[in-house]
Amino acid sequence: MSTPDWQGKRVTVAGLGVSGIPAAKVLHGLGAVVTVVNDGDDERSRTQAAELEAQGITVRLGDGATLPEGTELIVTAPGWQPDKPLFLAAAAAGVEIWGDVELAWRLRGPDAAPWLAVTGTNGKTTTVRMLASILEAAGLRTAAVGNIGVSLLDAVAGDETYDVLAVELSSYQLHWAPSLRAHSAVVLNLAPDHIDWHGSMEAYAADKGRVYEGNSVACVYNVADKATEDLVREADVEEGCRAIGFTLGSPGPSQLGVVEGLLVDRAFVDNRQEQAQELAEVADVNPPAPHNIANALAAAALARAYGVPAAAVRDGLRAFRPDPHRIEKVADIDSVAWIDDSKATNTHAAEASLASYDPIVWIAGGLAKGATFDELVEKSAKRLRGVVLVGADRALIREALARHAPEVPVVDLDRTDTGAMSAAVREAAQLARPGDTVLLAPACASMDMFANYNKRGEAFADAVRALAAERA
Incomplete structure (x- = not known):
């Protein structure tokens, strides 16, 4: 949309923060008459408001519910729920709502x-990076943007x-992005998450599936997660x-997969019925845990859809370094590995993490966000040496265990203070034997x-390093 389209247009931006502030500045620069509304009225909000x-x-601070008079468009921060009074008022007035x-x-x-x-329930950031x-x-000018790194508006x-x-x-x-049309897209996986925001699993999946709408080259799906193929x-x-699958097994035509320790492509080759292109070795993936190999295959599929050569897939995976707190090894202490996967904030992510090690002393707990743990525990039970529980909703995990x-030893720490992590590490050390992995x-x-x-992972890592220093 050109600048004249925005001149004098009355736009309400819902929410300060990482998306609202750039949106307000960009719109103001285009000549729109911008009003920012925000629920909060704290010191940080007042500082941000003064800058704008x-x-x-x-x-308008402390008033995110009232639709400003004359509003022609709302641009909202992504976290604002669809049933907020502001949006109900906008719908009644026929005002369109966009996200950043x-x-x-x-x-x-x-x-x-x-x-x-x-997109997907888990693995998005790693896959994008x-x-x-x-x-x-491959020598392309690019950036990791959106829910990570550079702001999309800045890009x-x-x-x-x-x-x-x-x-x-x-x-x-x-x-909040009804007209988005990507070159190619992937839904990595689907598991219950943010159901309180979306209202149902069906609505959550439908919003994830929007990423495929209007794709021009490839819709990439997870062969092991039929729900992603259904969305395609x-x-x-x-x-x-084209529909392109990725799998940890041997790939069929129009799929990427794994054969004898190699990541291979049977989708973007001249004769996919009979040929496969080697892309990289499993050892090129850091770390080579199963769910991270799946992330690498998804990233490779999107890159290949864009025409990237096989050698660039290998070189890019070798150069990649994961963000902190994602299956990150902190230390080896007395032949016990200590792994920080604090980013595993839901059961689907924890299941993938637990599937990567055996035997495990598992540190778990926190805010469940409405999750249940029976399926996770049932799938992981044989890998567990012991469990240390912390956090407000630990009882839900204890009951599932x-x-x-029932034979797995459980230490239930009745604490939710930050010092509980140090206690959890010490309890885990008592349960662990040489050759085990202690997994947060x-x-x-x-x-x-x-x-x-991040702070949770840092507390775990600090406690592990303190333990290592004591035993050195």
């Missing part, structure tokens, strides 16, 4: 870089130019767009005890 007001943007992703999509120029989009690393290895409206963008999208962002079947795509793994994979959110999963 100095530029001529109106900010939708705004960025609409602001693209005629020669804008295509988007390779990644792997994808960006592969694209860079679209800034001075930097790109050949292609690796875009992480949450279900929240996709909900339901999508309205451009003619010629009693039902499905909480299967829960962190906010009952910590500001975020």
